[in-house]
Structures are given as structure tokens and as C-alpha cells.
Amino acid sequence: MTSRERVLAALDHREGDRVPVDIGTTDTTMAREVYEGLAALLGLEPVNAKGAPNPNTFVTPDEKMLEALGADVRVVNAAGELPSDPLYAQREEEVFPDGTVQWTYQTGMVVRRVAGQWDQQLYKPAIRGELTLAEIDRVFPRTAPPGDWVDRPATVAAIEAVHARGLAVQCEMIVMPVTGTSMGILDPAGWCTALATEPELLCELMDRLVDRRLGEVESIYAAVGDRADVVFGLGDDVASQAALWMSPEHYRRYVKPRHARIVGFIKARTRAKVIFHCCGACRAILPDLIEIGVDVLNPTQTAAAGMDPFELKRDFGADLAFWGGLDVQHLLPRGTVPDVERAVKRHIDALAPGGGYILSPSHIIQRGTPPENVLAMYRTAVDYGRRG
Numbered sequence: 001m002t003s004r005e006r007v008l009a010a011l012d013h014r015e016g017d018r019v020p021v022d023i024g025t026t027d028t029t030m031a032r033e034v035y036e037g038l039a040a041l042l043g044l045e046p047v048n049a050k051g052a053p054n055p056n057t058f059v060t061p062d063e064k065m066l067e068a069l070g071a072d073v074r075v076v077n078a079a080g081e082l083p084s085d086p087l088y089a090q091r092e093e094e095v096f097p098d099g100t101v102q103w104t105y106q107t108g109m110v111v112r113r114v115a116g117q118w119d120q121q122l123y124k125p126a127i128r129g130e131l132t133l134a135e136i137d138r139v140f141p142r143t144a145p146p147g148d149w150v151d152r153p154a155t156v157a158a159i160e161a162v163h164a165r166g167l168a169v170q171c172e173m174i175v176m177p178v179t180g181t182s183m184g185i186l187d188p189a190g191w192c193t194a195l196a197t198e199p200e201l202l203c204e205l206m207d208r209l210v211d212r213r214l215g216e217v218e219s220i221y222a223a224v225g226d227r228a229d230v231v232f233g234l235g236d237d238v239a240s241q242a243a244l245w246m247s248p249e250h251y252r253r254y255v256k257p258r259h260a261r262i263v264g265f266i267k268a269r270t271r272a273k274v275i276f277h278c279c280g281a282c283r284a285i286l287p288d289l290i291e292i293g294v295d296v297l298n299p300t301q302t303a304a305a306g307m308d309p310f311e312l313k314r315d316f317g318a319d320l321a322f323w324g325g326l327d328v329q330h331l332l333p334r335g336t337v338p339d340v341e342r343a344v345k346r347h348i349d350a351l352a353p354g355g356g357y358i359l360s361p362s363h364i365i366q367r368g369t370p371p372e373n374v375l376a377m378y379r380t381a382v383d384y385g386r387r388g
Contacts (some may be wrong), residue, residue: 003072007358008229011273011295011321016353017332019348019385020072020168021378022360023061024299030365030374032057035065037371040067048260049378057118058364069369069378073168073358076228077222079154083146086181087126087139090312099386107139109184124185131201132196139185140208145215152223159227159266161187166326170290171228174222174234176214178206178258178276179245183208188245195246206258214265221269228272230296234262239280241304248284256285275323281364291321299324301363302347303331309350321356326377328361333369344380351387359385 001009001017009016020379023029030038033055041044045087048059066074099115102123126139130246138301162169176182181189186194194202220236222232238245238255266274273295283306286297300322302309309325325347326332331340344359350355359381365374 001304004163004166004168004229007072007168007277009229010355010358012355013318013321015352015387016355017387019352019381020022020358021072021381022358022387023066023071024324024360024364027388029361030059030061031055031367031369032059033367034365034369034371034374035059035061038374039065041371041375044068046329049072052118054116054118055366056116059365069375070382071335071378073170073230074162076155076158076162076169076171078171078173078223079151079158080149082149082216086141086143087185104123106183107184111184122181122184122187125181125190126185129189131186131190131198131205133201133204136201136205140205140212142208143212145212145218148219148222149315150219150223155223156227159224163227168229169271170230170232170275171220172244173217174226174232174235175210175217175262178209178255178378179238180205180209180238181237181346183209191316192245195250195254203258204252206208206255210258210262214262218376221266224272226271228270230273230275230299232277233274234259234294234297235277236322237277237279237303237319238254238285239278239282241280241301243281243305244284251285253286256288256292259289263293273321275314279306283307286312286316286320290316294320296321296358299360300351301325301327301362303329303362309328309347313351313353315355317351317356321358322351323358324360324362325351325357326359326361328363328365328369332361332368332373332377335373340373340376341380345384348381348385 006016007020010020032049032052036046036049044064048062091103094102101113103111107126109126111120112123113120127135159169275296275298276294277298279301281304302325
């Protein structure tokens with residue numbers, strides 16, 4: 001089977017010649033030091049580490065590494081330049097003596113990049129007091145959609161080039177998040193407080209988030225259509241590693257209708273399978289995700305509470321495919337090669353029978369992870385995942 005045939009079989013709940021594998025369906029999937037160490041083990045030049053500012057930088061594995069690891073999926077991003085979001089316009093930069101950089105935006109949102117780190121983190125949300133309609137209007141006014149900004153011929157050509165090599169295509173058209181936390185409007189505590197005290201206003205904010213993002217991705221779907229095999233269409237980290245942020249009842253009342261709208265929007269524009277990304281202990285809402293049409297759960301964090309892979313397959317495997325599973329917090333950074341091999345085999349035994357599983361890490365591979373463990377994960381997956 002080709003990689004594409006293998007992935008499509010798994011997504012259709014059929015067994016292929018082996019379990020498909022992926023590197024995480026994101027553009028930044030591996031700490032630079034892990035990437036460099038893995039390249040050395042594979043005898044490859046770590047080309048994508050060039051220009052990386054420090055060891056904490058996350059890099060995308062290069063094509064030769066993807067081939068060496070047996071990865072079956074390639075991400076294709078839309079060609080073109082999305083007009084800038086006014087939420088992130090007009091920022092002031094401040095550099096502290098230790099090298100930490102802070103950006104303050106016109107909305108009051110404050111973002112920091114700690115000295116020596118690569119990624120930026122929300123330091124203060126735009127709305128830090130009471131959620132009011134005036135505050136929503138201030139930080140997130142309704143704006144006109146950006147129009148047709150995608151270069152369609154270039155995007156189509158990129159997808160067709162990947163398909164010509166027999167590989168599956170995953171397009172990132174993610175609507176994330178309904179909760180608004182990653183956009184810096186509210187922090188998790190503020191979001192949960194608003195859910196309890198001002199749910200109608202929170203719904204107004206969520207609807208504006210959805211409206212704007214759907215307006216942005218409309219052009220991508222117009223270009224991609226049915227050419228993608230799977231779309232990273234919806235992301236909402238509504239769970240911690242112990243439980244949901246909210247009660248299942250609150251999820252169903254306030255968040256699920258917005259998720260249903262997003263999935264309906266996607267399915268009206270493509271026949272590609274739809275990935276829902278949610279880290280953590282989201283088992284309680286899996287029946288709801290199935291009901292609204294989600295096809296794939298990513299990253300299937302089986303180390304979280306209630307996320308045992310055998311139980312997930314037993315209870316939801318007829319309707320939901322699972323993508324991910326291999327723990328990046330404890331197993332990969334702290335386990336031994338035999339530990340990794342056992343975990344890979346356990347996940348394949350649990351999730352692969354009858355199809356419906358694509359093996360990958362449960363999130364970005366972190367700094368301090370032995371590259372030997374990463375190599376063991378993929379080699380075991382390819383060897384043990386063969387059928388017959």
C-alpha cells in the first residue's frame with residue numbers, strides 16, 4: 001500500500017498493511033536538540049536546525065528525516081498571505097536586562113518570551129476584569145472577512161505534488177479556539193469565571209471568535225476542497241490532564257453548539273476527515289464529538305485520566321479514529337528504549353485492530369528527550385504495526 005492508501009484505510013476504520021505513523025501533524029514538532037540528535041542517529045544532516053536561535057527552538061523534521069522514520073502524512077499549508085489580525089496590531093516591545101522580551105498590544109494583552117526560550121507565552125490577557133459587552137467590543141470588534149486571500153493554483157499544486165509521491169495530505173484549517181485563551185483575550189481562569197457569571201456574554205465572545213476564523217479559512221477551503229485527505233479543522237483544549245475545564249453539561253450547553261457549527265461548516269466544504277484537537281482528559285465529551293461529526297481525535301493523550309487506549313477503542317472506536325497516543329511528558333523523555341517499545345506495542349494492540357489508528361507522539365517532542373527513544377518509537381511502530 002502507499003502511505004496515502006494506508007492512512008485512508010485507517011481513517012475509514014479498515015486495516016492496512018501496517019499502522020500509519022505521523023510526526024504530530026504540526027509544523028513545529030521537535031525540540032532542536034532532539035532533532036539534531038535524531039539526525040545524527042540516522043546519519044542525516046540536520047538542515048532544519050540552521051538558523052534556530054537556541055536549543056529550546058522547535059523545528060520541523062526535514063523531508064529526509066520524515067522518509068527515514070516512515071512518516072505517512074505531510075502537512076500542506078495554504079499558499080498566500082492572510083491579512084494581519086487587528087488583535088495583534090500596534091504592539092510595544094520592551095527588553096528586560098535578563099533578555100526577556102515583552103510585547104504589549106493595544107488591547108492590553110501582554111505576551112512574554114522568557115530569556116533563553118523560543119516560544120512566547122501569554123502573560124496578561126486583554127480582558128482582566130469583568131467581562132462586559134463594552135470590553136468585548138474593545139478587544140474583539142466585528143470585522144469584515146478578509147476575502148479570497150489564498151493562492152489557489154499554488155496550493156493545489158502543493159497538494160498534488162504530495163499525492164504524486166503516494167503520501168497523505170493533512171491541511172491545517174484550524175478554528176482554534178472557541179475558548180479564546182490562545183488568542184489572549186481571556187486566560188483560563190477568566191474564561192471559567194465568565195462561564196459561571198456571564199455565560200451569555202461569553203457566548204457572544206465565542207461566536208465572534210468563530211465568525212472571524214471561519215471568515216479567514218473560507219478561502220482555504222475554496223482552494224483545497226476535497227483534495228485534502230484530512231483537515232486539522234477544530235482545536236479546543238477544553239480539558240486538563242485530570243478532567244474537563246467545565247462540567248459536561250456546561251460543555252453541551254455553551255460550547256458544543258459552536259463546535260457543531262464549525263464541523264458543519266467544514267463538512268459542507270470538503271469530504272476530508274475532520275480532526276478535533278484536544279489535549280487531556282476529554283473522554284466525557286467524546287460521544288458529543290461523535291454526534292456533531294468529528295472523525296478523528298488528536299492527540300489522544302492516553303496518559304490523562306480516563307483515557308486508557310483499550311477503553312477508548314472499546315467504547316468509541318467504531319465511530320472515532322485516534323491519532324497520537326505516545327506520551328511526551330514521561331515516557332519519551334524519561335523512559336528507556338524497552339519502555340518505549342512496550343508502549344508502542346500496547347497502543348497498537350489497543351487502538352489498531354479494525355483500523356482507526358494513526359500512531360504519533362501525543363504532542364511536541366520536548367527538550368531533554370533522548371533521540372534514541374524517538375527512533376525506537378518509529379522503528380517499533382513500523383515493524384510491529386505490520387499486519388499478517
